[in-house]
Amino acid sequence: MEMKWLTSLLMPLAACVAAAETPAYEWRGLHVDVSRHFFDIPVLEQVMDRMAALQLNRLHLHLTDGPGWRLEIRKYPKLTGIGAWRKALPGQAWDWRKHEIGSHFANCYGGFYTQEEMKALIAYGAARGITIVPEIDIPGHVYAALVAYPEFALEPPPGCKLGRDVLAVEKPEVVQFVKDVLDELVELFPTGTPIHLGGDEVDSRLLSIEQQRRFMQQMVNYVKAKGNPAITWDEAALNGVRGQWIMLWRAEKQAEVMALGQPVILCPNSHFYFDYPQNKAEAAPGEHVITPETVRSFRVPSSSQVLGLQGNVWTEHISTPERLFYMAFPRAEALAEICRKKQ
Secondary structure, eight states: OOOOHHHHHHHHHHHHHHTTHHHOEEEEEEEOOOSOOOHHHHHHHHHHHHHHHHHOOOOEEOOTTTEEBBBBOOOOOOHTTTEEEEEEETTEEEGGOOOOOOOOSEEEEEOOOOOHHHHHHHHHHTTTEEEEHHHHEESSSOHHHHHHHHHSSSSTTTTTGGTTTOOOTSSSSHHHHHHHHHHHHHHHOTTTTTEEOOOOOOOOSSHHHHHHHHHHHHHHHHHHHHHHOEEEHHHHHHHHOOOEEEEEEGGGGHHHHHHTTTTEEOOOOOOBBTTTTTTGGGGGGTOOOHHHHHHHTOOOOOTTEEEEEEEEETTTTTHHHHHHHHTTTTTTHHHHHHHHHHO
């Protein structure tokens, strides 16, 4: 869908504001979840146009999750041949447990980026000062991948679907699978691009904390040995993984994460989750509201550990470009204001 009119309307004012100050934080990010709902290349280009106007410089793409695998991996073609598609359920409220993965349905929803398309998108961002940060979420949130390759599952589909979609990390073939995927990422993205490995929300009754720690540490080390910074969500760090950049999303864990002494990117769900309602009129009773003023009220810790800030847009209930832009902005503008001045 064409979005140029929206960018042309909003960019001049934002560009004037952004030009007034030099950003203080190196990481000035916006996260877009393209797994739950897929957004094509022109939409992501429009997102980066808006980001550039605000001097935001990291587009974090959540490329894989239970509802869809969105990047071509040539060694494992079924990841997108099967895992990028699901049975369309038009008109129904979001419930990922009801979404059946596969390309064989008469009415399918989904899509993916070929490696050539991603190269072009990377170049588009680079021309605007934006680094695209890919996320391959492991060892949980992998239902789409497990439908494509059930031999990698701790519990085979469909039983793993109810929050039990976890890789069998003790299997050598699973370790090799993840390394193969990471090899293609390293080859595809520019040298030194940070690679996000996920590491969040894995039930310790399925994989013990120690199993999670060992596996994630191995993958962090593997990415770093390739010359790329590794990133995980805060769960992996609090499980004992070391050497990565930590992306903090659980606001209540901020003090614990900062105490680890590792580099931190702050995207707490108390202030920077842009899929949350942005006014009381749109919120359900008791639902947390994040207004632009809420974003501006965040107090950034005075610490050299803080690499920067990021707004996260999860897309369970965001299925159109219009809704994506409505939810991301103007809160991303408020985020950009914080990024321009250290507190």
